[in-house]
Amino acid sequence: MDWMNIELEAWAGEAKERVLRESIPARNRTGYIERGGRLLLNLSSNDYLGLAGHPAILEAMRDSLLHEAAGSGASRLVTGNGPSFSRLEEAVAQWQQSEAALVFANGYAANSGVISALVGRGDVVFSDRLNHASIVDGITLSRAEHARYRHNDMEHLHSLLTKYQGARRKLIVTDTVFSMDGDHALLRKLVQLKREHGAMLMVDEAHGSGIYGAHGEGLCHKMGLKHEVDVHMGTFSKAFGVYGAYVCGSRTLIRWLVNKARPLIYSTALPPVVLAGVYTALELVRTEAIRRVQLDEGSRLLRDALREAGFRVGSGDSPIIPVVIGDNDTALSFSSALEEEGIAAVAIRPPTVPEGTARIRFSVSAAHTAADLLDAAVRIRRVGLRMGVIVS
Ligand SMILES: *Cc1c(COP(=O)(O)O)cnc(C)c1O
Numbered sequence: 001m002d003w004m005n006i007e008l009e010a011w012a013g014e015a016k017e018r019v020l021r022e023s024i025p026a027r028n029r030t031g032y033i034e035r036g037g038r039l040l041l042n043l044s045s046n047d048y049l050g051l052a053g054h055p056a057i058l059e060a061m062r063d064s065l066l067h068e069a070a071g072s073g074a075s076r077l078v079t080g081n082g083p084s085f086s087r088l089e090e091a092v093a094q095w096q097q098s099e100a101a102l103v104f105a106n107g108y109a110a111n112s113g114v115i116s117a118l119v120g121r122g123d124v125v126f127s128d129r130l131n132h133a134s135i136v137d138g139i140t141l142s143r144a145e146h147a148r149y150r151h152n153d154m155e156h157l158h159s160l161l162t163k164y165q166g167a168r169r170k171l172i173v174t175d176t177v178f179s180m181d182g183d184h185a186l187l188r189k190l191v192q193l194k195r196e197h198g199a200m201l202m203v204d205e206a207h208g209s210g211i212y213g214a215h216g217e218g219l220c221h222k223m224g225l226k227h228e229v230d231v232h233m234g235t236f237s238k239a240f241g242v243y244g245a246y247v248c249g250s251r252t253l254i255r256w257l258v259n260k261a262r263p264l265i266y267s268t269a270l271p272p273v274v275l276a277g278v279y280t281a282l283e284l285v286r287t288e289a290i291r292r293v294q295l296d297e298g299s300r301l302l303r304d305a306l307r308e309a310g311f312r313v314g315s316g317d318s319p320i321i322p323v324v325i326g327d328n329d330t331a332l333s334f335s336s337a338l339e340e341e342g343i344a345a346v347a348i349r350p351p352t353v354p355e356g357t358a359r360i361r362f363s364v365s366a367a368h369t370a371a372d373l374l375d376a377a378v379r380i381r382r383v384g385l386r387m388g389v390i391v392s
Helices: 002-013 055-067 083-096 107-118 133-142 154-163 187-197 251-260 272-287 289-308 328-340 370-386
Strands: 032-035 038-042 100-104 124-128 145-149 170-175 200-204 231-235 245-249 320-326 358-363
Touching: 038 370, 055 272, 083 100, 083 245, 083 272, 100 107, 100 251, 107 133, 107 170, 107 200, 107 231, 107 245, 107 251, 124 133, 124 154, 133 145, 133 170, 145 154, 154 187, 170 187, 187 200, 245 251, 289 320, 289 370, 320 328, 328 358, 328 370
Parallel strands: 124 145, 124 170, 170 200, 200 231
Antiparallel strands: 032 038, 100 245, 231 245, 320 358
16 A cells, blocks of 8 residues: 555655545534634535525424434335425426426436436536536546546537537537636526537536526526536536436436436435425525525625735626635645635645645625625735735
């Protein structure tokens, strides 16, 4: 096992080593965590709507535990498919205005399972270079050709589609909101290219679901493109504040996935308590539009304040606000300095993001008040000036 230490030293030498640190959700203070006994404003969470500690969700989960087992006991295709699945899937399909929906254990399982079920040898997947790792792994698993196009570069995608014209099946896959950059996919253009080239289109709404659309359906709905998408994936792990994922589409698609998606077939079904929490979270996501308004206001506020301070913040209007620093060491020091200032904002480094683009990825939650965010902006500016990332 010597090789492992040698490689780890090299990894650490490039300031790429990750360590697990304990974060405790602050009691009665959503949007904050405790670390080492200190209260920190949490600007690194994906709990966009502040639902993770919602009393109605917790109540539903408590109630489930009074009546249901701790675990589901088997895969859904064996005896693990309890009644909470169809109840949730019907609600999700209705919410998404889709024919059918299928729940997966998490977004990683959904992406890796769906992509490897849709394509195989002789097929081609066209995938944005900045797509999530679970998409990349799904493509690898599928053994299809991986045609990566430069981020949001539709000319490049077009030339790749032309190059692989003769492939058996073609699948274009994209995050709708890019997880580390916070910008949007060019969905209209993707729909046009998919039609022109006879490809399937799959979207990952992990950072769009709950946030965009009148009822939080996602960015595709907001743009009126819902019916142009063949495979619609989203998670319950982020804006929903719980855990799990869904895939929506035609009845045929869902029937196919039940037969072919290996993470669904060969893995134990989610525990009923999780499904109970998600079901209530969906009610809140659908009906409490005020959280989306608060989130939008907070995102604008922090983005504008950081831009005004001189930071190069990413484009877009999402709650994901990246401040690209460049090298790994500086990004790490920046993050430590922020923690000293009472802010949890993690440095995101390669291979999560491309080499030379280490960054602090700030993410806003509806749980944050304007005062929280304005105060944070002052502290972030102070650190930025001290470290020479911005100049006054
Ligand atoms: C987080 C994320 C996933 C994975 O979802 P989990 O439920 O956390 O496994 C998939 N895609 C994107 C774009 C994500 O950001």
